Amino acid sequence: MTAKAHTLSPVPDPDALIADMGARARAAAKRLAVVPTAEKAAALRAAAGQLRLRADAILDANRRDMAAAKAAGLSAAMLDRLRLDDTRLGGIADAVEAVAALPDPVGMEIDRAVRPNGMALSRVRVPLGVVGIIYESRPNVTADAAALGLMSGNAVILRGGSEAVNSNRAIHAALAAGLAESGLPVDAVQLVPVQDRAAVGALLRAQGLVDIIIPRGGKSLVARVQDEARVPVLAHLDGINHLYLDGAADPAKAVALAVNAKMRRTGVCGATETILIDRAFPAPLAIVDALVAAGCEVRGDKEVAALSPHVGPASANDWDCEYLDAIVSVAMVDGLAGALAHIDAHSSKHTDAVVTEDAGIAERFLSEVDSAIVMHNASTQFADGGEFGLGAEIGIATGRLHARGPVALEGLTTYKWLVRGTGQVRP
Template sequence: MNAEVLTPPPLTDPDALIADLGGRARGAAKRLAIATTAEKAAALRAAAGQLRTQAAKILGANARDMEAGHAGGLTAAMLDRLRLDEDRLSAIADAVDAVAALADPVGREIDRAVRPNGIELSRVRVPLGVVGIIYESRPNVTADAAALGLMSGNAVILRGGSEAVNSNRAIHAAFAAGLATSGLPADAVQLVPTQDRAAVGALLRAQGLVDIIIPRGGKGLVARVQDEARVPVLAHLDGINHLYIDGAADPAKALPLAVNAKMRRTGICGATETILIDRAYPAPLAIVDALVKAGCEVRGDKAVAALSPHVEPASAGDWDCEYLDAIVSIALVDGLSGALAHIDAHSSRHTDAIVTEDKAAADRFLSEVDSAIVMHNASTQFADGGEFGLGAEIGIATGRLHARGPVALEGLTTYKWLVRGSGQTRP
């Protein structure tokens, strides 16, 4: 089989295309809603097997995307998100297998009660239905979203970014090949076959066919989805994450945590973008020097800039910037209250962390910081569904409705009430 990915013809009727995909997805969703755990797990294991079997094709497709990305001037962070190699592809397949091994949320009873009149009430988890997922850069999202959608009983319609078009199509083809052997409908996982932006608009307008839209990408993508969507949206916003080093922090913990939180992988949404240091902390210069030595550009307020000639003055915009690069902004603050005020003004409510040995300070930080993930003495790079034991994730939701934090299987379900009576009539 030729590994070359064919380009579909120009889009002439986006609404008709999405109506066709949505109608087929709706039919598949009905079958998935009653599929057994064993059926879903077998389909995912078969898909993971095909990802491994077709590794050469997928890596070849990714090489074409990388070549186009270099030519198109993608940033280093975007190229890192886009790049696949044998290890990363193996990890993608392993993540699909991991989802197959997770507990199935569908049908799980949340709670049960008996009313005084003898009526029994229970709430059980059910799939959302048809989930539209619009994402950029990362081809692993194609497999992660397909796996999570399938295991949670949802049909998914995927629309990846143009920078990863070949990778996404190759991964989807491998996933579909595995699904074809399982007896579950192939329409359970569909990839929009065009990069025409008009198809995104049609997907956002697909009321009655799509139950929820999940955007995963930059500000521009999320803003467009929120502005144009006529179906509910589960938003994954910027990761403007903070690491606060308290005056009572242990320097032996604070220094490696600061370097890891910023520099382990700078292009992921869990990377720290701003470090706040208590003026009472004894070794702020060591933090700056360690980051500079690691290859990070440091932008600081006046107090931090005075510590080292390697610090560039921070602008007002730096405190609200998701760099996704080897750049960090650092400020000295007046204790925990100063840190909380800064975070409240600038955090995107994704992930914020404190480093301290003071339990009362840690408890106050965990209580008062209103973010989806709040940490104590841990790197913000742990903001990941896999690290939380959830398997793959669809994204990290920063809003308040339906799901918050890493969205995995349970986040892709809702619930319904079951009412069991014995002939009761209401007076």
């Protein structure tokens, strides 16, 4: 985490702090696992109401964080992630209400079968239990994680970054008030009250109290979690996302998608970081000119650099960089095969997209690119749980186990087998 804007006070006994929080979270999770859908939904609507009611206090807390972050020299992208205003805070409350309206996954039957001996088997979704979430910068994660955790029957222990400490505390206070108003356990949503890094270590070691850890942040955070965790980790890695402009792409569509995928919000994990242009694409200069006009720094290979004096040379490191800024790397490739080879070598398996009017090329790209999200003729900025109709997301998982892509309600459940017999004994 980059911000040193707040003085971090040491924790006398971080293990004892996390053990107490974990024990209370486990008790809350046991109760939440059997709370009816209507009660969970009512609690989330009450929490959304409290977010709106306390808007002035939350925005004042965010202004303090923003001032400290600017003084600490945080990047423009990090400041954009941190910033709240009336519109963004309203969107956070709306997202909490949207989760309340989603189908409850708990108890949902996945499949069923009857064995030859008459035993009836079914698999049903159940909560994970206690979910630890460690994240940076974005105060909206505090509300999103709480809402998704509650609706999926889980208790959550949240540890936000020091740069958003005041915002996170104000948002958490509103959520806790909504839970208390609804009669659900306030311990279902806990925020680690200190910023000491030792508390993170204690959370990562909390076997038996925490069932899964979800990190949401930069490389250093995810690497630390993966190295130190003694509980399972659901990883959200870099968004080194590609937009491939095929030779059969519509030029106007390609320009619009390239600018939006890169520049709509440069600091989100769904932003495109590399654009690959088929040598058969008819208008590569139009792509470069549109990006430059939008305020983007373009770094290109030799062919792209030869197109315009506004293109700087790309280094070997650029193809593996998540800029989270108004910078893009651009390379020319030989058709789909060249694009697939580049993506295979450099993608972080987050989100990759193709722009083409050739249905065959599109289907091959969708089939052969091994990423959590693969798109055709759509901006990578749609890589978002809300845009996928999931209400909100904890993050986008780039691994293969348990959940992949936007992790929302279903991703926060596991399942158990139910076996109903009539006295069968095994021969």
